[in-house]
Amino acid sequence: MRIPSKPTAILMAAALLGTALLYGIVVLSSSPAYMPLQDIDASRDGEYITTRGILADEGAPSYTHLVLRDNGSELAVILDSGVEPISNLTPGDFLEVTGQVEIYTGSPELRIISQSGLVVLDRAGDTELPLSLVLRDPERFSGTSLRTSGTLSSIYTYRDDSRLLMRCSTGDIWLHFGSGDIERPDAYIASEITVCGQVEFNSLMNRYEILINTNDIFNRSGGETVNASDILAGNMSEGTPVRINGFPDMGLYENTAYGSITNGSRSLSVVAYGNLSGTLEELEGKEVSACGILRYGTYSGTWKLVLSSVESKSF
Numbered sequence: 001m002r003i004p005s006k007p008t009a010i011l012m013a014a015a016l017l018g019t020a021l022l023y024g025i026v027v028l029s030s031s032p033a034y035m036p037l038q039d040i041d042a043s044r045d046g047e048y049i050t051t052r053g054i055l056a057d058e059g060a061p062s063y064t065h066l067v068l069r070d071n072g073s074e075l076a077v078i079l080d081s082g083v084e085p086i087s088n089l090t091p092g093d094f095l096e097v098t099g100q101v102e103i104y105t106g107s108p109e110l111r112i113i114s115q116s117g118l119v120v121l122d123r124a125g126d127t128e129l130p131l132s133l134v135l136r137d138p139e140r141f142s143g144t145s146l147r148t149s150g151t152l153s154s155i156y157t158y159r160d161d162s163r164l165l166m167r168c169s170t171g172d173i174w175l176h177f178g179s180g181d182i183e184r185p186d187a188y189i190a191s192e193i194t195v196c197g198q199v200e201f202n203s204l205m206n207r208y209e210i211l212i213n214t215n216d217i218f219n220r221s222g223g224e225t226v227n228a229s230d231i232l233a234g235n236m237s238e239g240t241p242v243r244i245n246g247f248p249d250m251g252l253y254e255n256t257a258y259g260s261i262t263n264g265s266r267s268l269s270v271v272a273y274g275n276l277s278g279t280l281e282e283l284e285g286k287e288v289s290a291c292g293i294l295r296y297g298t299y300s301g302t303w304k305l306v307l308s309s310v311e312s313k314s315f
Helices: 006-029 131-136 228-232 275-282
Strands: 048-057 065-070 073-079 094-104 107-112 118-122 145-158 161-168 171-176 192-202 207-212 241-253 256-263 266-273 288-297 302-312
Touching: 048 073, 065 094, 073 094, 131 145, 131 161, 131 171, 145 171, 171 192, 228 241, 228 256, 228 266, 228 302, 241 266, 241 275, 241 302, 256 275, 275 302
Parallel strands: 073 107, 171 207, 266 302
Antiparallel strands: 048 065, 048 094, 065 073, 094 107, 094 118, 145 161, 145 192, 161 171, 192 207, 241 256, 241 288, 256 266, 288 302
């Protein structure tokens, strides 16, 4: 065997080193590029990419077939045989996935071929989403479990079916409680609350709703203590949560109490719904501390307080 001379060996080693470095640069530069989910189409067939989305369907029991949604788009994600599924995934989880685009019956899918290609960035319900964001594009959040906040303003009940309307400054959405063990939060009417549930499309009513799936409802009402004279003078804004102390004078009609609370020399109209109406009737003649949301009647030209909670100040 002919042994290369020392200079030749050095040149060969340098060439090999240069090739290795060049290959490393190529490998590093060919790392998958991030692509928004809505930009993935049939023209991306064969590309190796990274994208993110909200888990809309946990798929088969083995969790090897997933569906991600974002900005109104949907993408099927397939886990290759060598990739271990994540068994505790929940609809609403925010995932980052990396894999190769494939076309199946004309639609793109993403096949994950490496364990590092499936990452949970955020768990469903871990982050509260502003109701205004959900209302802007509810289809984007369809199937998503989330927490959001707003003011409860209306009740609709038919047999065992119950819905409440939750509002924010940009719009409203119905909360669906249905039947079962979920308690209907009548006491929170006019309160700003936080709820946990799943966004779903009601095909019968042709609208998006939030299906409440837990009794964990957090009352955020309270507000500063004010006098009836401040409200009646027009010094407050509609929708403001306030607390007022005084003596109630109420009349009960079906499941709603109407009347007033006298504070100092002035009386403020109040209304209470559900179980709270019965509580007010029991407290009539006693001094109470009541919380609620201010409403202004355009036709009547008067202010009223829609109550969310009331407690006796008399012992």
